[in-house]
Amino acid sequence: MMKMPWENFGKVLSEVVRLMYYDSDYESESELDSPKLKRQKRALYTPEEETEVIRDQVLKSEGFDIDFSNIRCEFNFSPVDLLHGNKLTKPPQKDGYLINLFCNMAVDEFNKFYGKKVEFAKAHKAVCHLQAGRKFYITFEGREDNHLQLYQAMIQYSIETTQVVFCRPKPKAM
Secondary structure, eight states, rough: OOOTTTTTTHHHHHHTTTTEOOOOGGGGGOSOOEEEEEEHHHHHOHHHHHHHHHHHHHHHHHHHHHOOTTTTTTTSEEOOOOOTTSSSSSSSSOHHHHHHHHHHHHHHHHHHHHTTOEEEEEEEEEEEEESEEEEEEEEEEEEEEEEEEEEEEEEOOOSSSSEEEEEEOOOOTO
């Protein structure tokens, strides 16, 4: 049986999770801090524990479904703000614009490879993995024959080239 490019991918990915930044001042509280800010500053996990949380989520989801809500440290995996972010683009463009371009590229490749007629509908979420260039793990909605389905695409993006590594329907177990 032919191995697909994404088989055992989560295991390999979990080994490349790296802590990039930890602000030690984050834990210090001031009397001037609002109650909400004080709650945000309190550590739920140590940096080492956060690394394990991220590593575990990368392993289980192959990089597509990482919950960053309780993570304070910065890792080489980070969420992409589809609506307001412009870390990847220059204003007035938003990061969602770039992710939508990637989704359309992925759908085109998927349709060519499988002989389908899927249309890109909407990006749901994206995770950026910094390495030599960037890899994007994108979950998006596609439409085929008026039926909506979730898809996942991995895009390799660098200064010189942009490549669809794979595009697939989202596995049921994820």
